Amino acid sequence: MEGLSRLLAFLVALPPAALAIMIVVAAFSGGGGAGVVERYLTAWRQGGVRAAWAVGAIFYLLLVGWFLFRAWSRPMKGMTLLARTPHGKVQISRLAVEGLIRGAVAGFVGIRGLRVRIRTVSDGIAIGLHVASDLKVGLPALGEKIQQATRHVLESATGMEPKEIQITFEPVEVERKSPLR
Structure with a gap:
């Protein structure tokens, strides 16, 4: 309401x-x-x-x-991201952004789990990704592919360029102890 x-x-x-x-x-x-x-x-x-x-x-x-x-409409602190366009404001839920990122990296070889954290910074958003992966793949190359895919999907779908995309790799064993979603 x-x-x-x-x-x-x-x-x-x-x-x-x-x-x-x-x-x-x-x-x-x-x-x-x-x-x-x-x-x-x-x-x-x-x-x-x-x-x-x-x-x-x-x-x-x-x-x-x-x-x-x-x-009664309760304010959902930090649950909505705002984008300003020439025509007005666009509100995008964090869950929608998370879904876009998950879809962008879903097919990459070596990813076993993904946890997405989105922070609002002064002039945009910062993305933190915790990736449970096989340690047999080349992590720097995989990290770069994930960053490029994330940046591309956010720019094309929301019009927002992320200010920072930070990736933390965790071995699959850590995933079993603390599930990444």
């Missing part, structure tokens, strides 16, 4: 929620101490109207709380 929709949802839910709170308070009022809950349960067993209204009000409050929690 954004802007006006957020305000509208809050305003629609607020009056009935306030009424439900008043019903719950009224159901539990009428004396103090531990006897309140016992009286409430007795009224519920005897089919008391106050008890039924209180249960309905509590259910309503839980439902409204769940709805607002699920529907």
Whole structure:
């Protein structure tokens, strides 16, 4: 939900929620101490109207709380990358960028696992790749191929040039201990 929709949802839910709170308070009022809950349960067993209204009000409050929690737009800190184009802003999720990188290096010989880390830097993004690989392949050549493929796919698909692509090679044995995804 954004802007006006957020305000509208809050305003629609607020009056009935306030009424439900008043019903719950009224159901539990009428004396103090531990006897309140016992009286409430007795009224519920005897089919008391106050008890039924209180249960309905509590259910309503839980439902409204769940709805607002699920529907309310929460800022996802660091989850969206922004690109500025002549026509405006483009938002790209980090998962989409990660998928592009995985697709670009999927067919390379020697790669057994890949973990992608994306950082936002002052004027772009920096990519950190942890590659679980066979140590039998030429790592410098493989690293250069991965960097070129990553740079190419990001520039062609998103229009953003990564400021840095850092690759860390780990042997396959390390992959088994701490799985790289």
